[in-house]
Amino acid sequence: MTHMSPVERRSNLTGNSYNKEDAYDLMVVGLRNAHGLEQQAIEMLERNVERLEHYSELRNRLAKHLEESRSQQERIAAALEGLDESTSTLKDTVLGMVQNMQAMMHSMSGDEVLKNSFAGYAFEHFEIASYTALGVMARAAGEEGIAQLADEICAEEQEMADWLEEHLPDVVEEHILLMATGD
Numbered sequence: 001m002t003h004m005s006p007v008e009r010r011s012n013l014t015g016n017s018y019n020k021e022d023a024y025d026l027m028v029v030g031l032r033n034a035h036g037l038e039q040q041a042i043e044m045l046e047r048n049v050e051r052l053e054h055y056s057e058l059r060n061r062l063a064k065h066l067e068e069s070r071s072q073q074e075r076i077a078a079a080l081e082g083l084d085e086s087t088s089t090l091k092d093t094v095l096g097m098v099q100n101m102q103a104m105m106h107s108m109s110g111d112e113v114l115k116n117s118f119a120g121y122a123f124e125h126f127e128i129a130s131y132t133a134l135g136v137m138a139r140a141a142g143e144e145g146i147a148q149l150a151d152e153i154c155a156e157e158q159e160m161a162d163w164l165e166e167h168l169p170d171v172v173e174e175h176i177l178l179m180a181t182g183d
Contacts, residue, residue, distance in 0.1 A: 018140060024143070026140075026141075027138050027143060028085050031134065033130065034131065034153075035080065035087045036087075036088060037126075037127060037130060038072050038076060042070060042073065044119075045062050045066040049062050049063050054174070054178055057170070058167065058171055061160075061167070062120075068156050075149060076153075079146050079149055114171070117172075121164045124161035127153075127157040128157045128161060131150045131151075131153050131154035132154055134146070135151050135154065
């Protein structure tokens with residue numbers, strides 16, 4: 001079996017028989033979920049950035065990604081508006097509450113920065129999966145503009161995930177050094 005890139009796999013629906021309306025409805029749900037997901041990301045990043053006084057490189061990169069996440073959420077809201085659809089306030093609220101609870105639990109531990117780093121790395125991959133799926137949904141619905149938006153955001157999330165993966169050993173080492181000094 002030959003390996004296909006995500007873009008190549010996304011075109012496999014071409015020529016197959018499927019219901020475009022179902023794909024469209026699924027895409028709208030996917031957009032609403034993505035909007036809620038970005039709300040969760042924004043809340044997670046805000047909390048992390050404000051608590052990383054000893055990890056300046058991590059704090060600066062997370063602050064940059066916070067701005068990217070805000071932009072992503074705005075672009076998703078605009079895409080929904082362009083389809084005469086709305087965001088889901090309930091999903092945004094629930095996902096935000098879940099993130100707040102997780103942050104509260106992590107803040108009670110001595111290794112908060114590590115747990116948040118692990119959670120952030122996993123969350124970026126969840127977003128990558130979500131935007132990959134949204135691209136497939138949009139292409140199946142015949143919405144190439146939304147598919148391109150999903151691809152753009154997916155690339156931004158992949159860039160963040162790659163940065164976190166590359167810098168995780170540094171964060172762990174910095175944490176061990178700070179523990180030794182009592183910070």
